[in-house]
Amino acid sequence: MNTLSLARTPTPTAPATSRLTGRARRSAFGKIVLNEARLTWRRPISPIGGIGIPVVLLVIFGELPSFHQRLSSFGGSTIFDAYVPILMTFGLAMLALLGLPLPLVSYRELGVLRRLSTTPVPPSWMLAAQAVVQLVIAAIAVIIVLVVSIVAFGASAPVSPAGFVVSVAVAIAGLFAIGLLIAAVAKTSTAANVISRLVFFPLMFFAGLWLPRALMPSILLDVSNYTPVGAAVQAIQDSMQTGFPPTAPLLVLAAYAVVFGYLASRFFRWE
Amino acid sequence: MGVTGTQVLSTSAADSAANSAAETGRPAVQIAHLRKTYGSLVAVDDVSFSVATGEIFGILGPNGAGKTTTVECAIGLRVPDAGTIRLHGLDPRTDRDRVHEIVGVQLQASAMPAKLRVGEILDMYRSFYRDPADVGELIEALGLAGKLRDYYKSLSGGQRQRLSVALALIGRPKIAVLDEMTTGLDPGARREAWDLIAGIRASGVTILLVTHFMEEAERLCDRVALVDNGRVVALDTPVNLAARARGGKTVRFVPSAPFPDLLLSSLPEVTRVERGGRHVTVTGTGELVNAVILTLAAAGVTARDVQLDSSNLEDAFLRLTGRHLANDSTTADSTTADSTTADDAAADSTTEGASS
Numbered sequence: 001m002n003t004l005s006l007a008r009t010p011t012p013t014a015p016a017t018s019r020l021t022g023r024a025r026r027s028a029f030g031k032i033v034l035n036e037a038r039l040t041w042r043r044p045i046s047p048i049g050g051i052g053i054p055v056v057l058l059v060i061f062g063e064l065p066s067f068h069q070r071l072s073s074f075g076g077s078t079i080f081d082a083y084v085p086i087l088m089t090f091g092l093a094m095l096a097l098l099g100l101p102l103p104l105v106s107y108r109e110l111g112v113l114r115r116l117s118t119t120p121v122p123p124s125w126m127l128a129a130q131a132v133v134q135l136v137i138a139a140i141a142v143i144i145v146l147v148v149s150i151v152a153f154g155a156s157a158p159v160s161p162a163g164f165v166v167s168v169a170v171a172i173a174g175l176f177a178i179g180l181l182i183a184a185v186a187k188t189s190t191a192a193n194v195i196s197r198l199v200f201f202p203l204m205f206f207a208g209l210w211l212p213r214a215l216m217p218s219i220l221l222d223v224s225n226y227t228p229v230g231a232a233v234q235a236i237q238d239s240m241q242t243g244f245p246p247t248a249p250l251l252v253l254a255a256y257a258v259v260f261g262y263l264a265s266r267f268f269r270w271e
Numbered sequence: 272m273g274v275t276g277t278q279v280l281s282t283s284a285a286d287s288a289a290n291s292a293a294e295t296g297r298p299a300v301q302i303a304h305l306r307k308t309y310g311s312l313v314a315v316d317d318v319s320f321s322v323a324t325g326e327i328f329g330i331l332g333p334n335g336a337g338k339t340t341t342v343e344c345a346i347g348l349r350v351p352d353a354g355t356i357r358l359h360g361l362d363p364r365t366d367r368d369r370v371h372e373i374v375g376v377q378l379q380a381s382a383m384p385a386k387l388r389v390g391e392i393l394d395m396y397r398s399f400y401r402d403p404a405d406v407g408e409l410i411e412a413l414g415l416a417g418k419l420r421d422y423y424k425s426l427s428g429g430q431r432q433r434l435s436v437a438l439a440l441i442g443r444p445k446i447a448v449l450d451e452m453t454t455g456l457d458p459g460a461r462r463e464a465w466d467l468i469a470g471i472r473a474s475g476v477t478i479l480l481v482t483h484f485m486e487e488a489e490r491l492c493d494r495v496a497l498v499d500n501g502r503v504v505a506l507d508t509p510v511n512l513a514a515r516a517r518g519g520k521t522v523r524f525v526p527s528a529p530f531p532d533l534l535l536s537s538l539p540e541v542t543r544v545e546r547g548g549r550h551v552t553v554t555g556t557g558e559l560v561n562a563v564i565l566t567l568a569a570a571g572v573t574a575r576d577v578q579l580d581s582s583n584l585e586d587a588f589l590r591l592t593g594r595h596l597a598n599d600s601t602t603a604d605s606t607t608a609d610s611t612t613a614d615d616a617a618a619d620s621t622t623e624g625a626s627s
Binding site for chain 2: 020024028030031032034035038039042043103106110111114118120271
């Protein structure tokens with residue numbers, strides 16, 4: 001039996017405890033983010049779903065000559081142009097609805113969050129760390145889709161770069177809030193998986209993955225406008241093709257962020 | 272561990288409170304009239320005890336007795352309905368942050384992400400504390416050296432348990448709370464864990480040990496609270512509890528030379544002296560054996576063939592509650608301790624094969 005030297009201090013007058021200082025707190029948060037990043041790398045479901053699938057679809061669509069014809073029904077742009085924001089939104093939704101909630105629910109199930117709440121570090125840091133990791137992947141996904149579409153397939157750069165950044169940001173906020181609500185209400189990993197898929201695939205229809213918004217009948221388009229993904233596609237597409245996006249889709253996304261974010265914080269359980 | 276000047280200067284009010292508490296011998300843990308209900312179920316009912324600094328204090332009782340709820344309240348994971356809790360003078364509800372700095376916890380049924388390496392988990396938990404223990408030293412003592420690069424999922428049940436204990440100790444806590452740390456371990460691993468607890472205590476840490484294994488409490492604990500149906504039914508040293516079960520301890524021996532009964536019956540520890548053939552049987556309490564042997568030796572008499580008749584905690588529990596402690600409590604080899612009761616269900620979760 002080896003002896004442990006756990007004695008805090010050699011003298012009883014020396015300090016016993018103190019909370020972490022600013023730098024130590026950042027270092028602790030950094031370690032959590034680092035481990036979350038490692039876990040994501042070792043089981044790369046998020047990068048595959050959020051970056052891999054959109055990029056593969058982008059390349060396939062880009063290779064189809066018919067997708068590069070300018071069509072009047074697409075306002076003079078091409079089907080490929082229409083799919084660039086759709087695939088970006090696909091990646092963001094994948095990360096928000098599957099990448100973000102599933103690890104959190106499994107951590108709650110395993111007691112990871114509960115264990116964390118007995119340390120000086122609050123369990124909310126784990127949630128924040130997970131959001132940071134998914135956010136980074138989301139940024140990479142959007143940038144890769146944008147760059148590949150421009151460089152490899154001759155798409156045009158966003159007309160309004162600022163509008164593009166704003167659109168992507170509110171899209172992320174709205175979609176991540178929905179993911180957090182799923183993490184809040186799903187009691188088990190299995191339930192989270194089912195809920196996420198039930199939300200994700202119908203949303204992809206309204207994003208225009210099977211039928212681009214330009215071809216949707218007006219009633220369907222009206223519904224799509226009020227879904228987070230429809231609003232995201234509209235805002236991103238406008239910022240790429242016409243200019244700073246109109247207020248309506250941005251407001252829709254902001255509303256999703258506020259309402260679902262509030263509900264998520266209201267119902268989230270750490271154990 | 273060295274202490275720098277800046278650390279000394281940054282001593283907070285709570286630190287001095289905690290330190291002066293230790294100096295004046297104020298208990299490490301003070302729990303008074305703790306009560307916790309879940310709906311109509313009274314999990315903990317008027318539990319009071321205090322634990323001295325450096326003590327190994329056991330909370331022993333069957334599954335569902337309220338043991339886990341008690342310690343979960345103590346470490347601030349649950350909010351009690353009534354009662355006060357102080358850990359080195361700090362309230363776990365209002366001084367959460369400081370309590371978490373000085374208390375290390377090993378929770379029942381808490382797992383880690385499967386694809387993290389042991390070293391990565393330790394490194395992360397280490398960063399949560401201001402003055403953490405040395406990882407190399409800790410894993411050496413816990414028999415996890417050489418496992419730093421192993422994934423959590425590849426660890427055996429015993430190794431996971433030891434990692435869990437390592438995480439409880441990594442902040443160099445003043446108090447370690449170990450909840451059913453040997454449940455699900457094989458006999459060899461359990462004995463190693465017992466050695467480990469003894470080693471932790473040797474380093475000056477106060478230990479609150481929750482267990483339903485009688486043998487574990489008997490071997491390790493300085494004092495034990497027997498808990499049943501949310502109440503403390505007895506609180507004493509394991510030896511005294513056992514003695515209480517049979518109304519005293521008994522020493523039987525063959526004296527090397529004659530001696531008068533009065534020599535022993537006048538001792539405060541002795542209640543009765545009986546003779547039968549060559550044997551003398553002495554019944555009493557406290558440090559009975561020492562008193563008898565020393566007194567005889569002083570009179571030039573040697574006690575031969577000394578037999579101690581001692582009952583154990585199982586007897587004590589049976590006598591005090593009319594119930595058996597646990598079906599498996601007399602065989603430490605058993606690994607059937609599944610938590611399915613109200614007490615443990617709260618802490619229950621699906622681990623990836625956490626039990627061996």
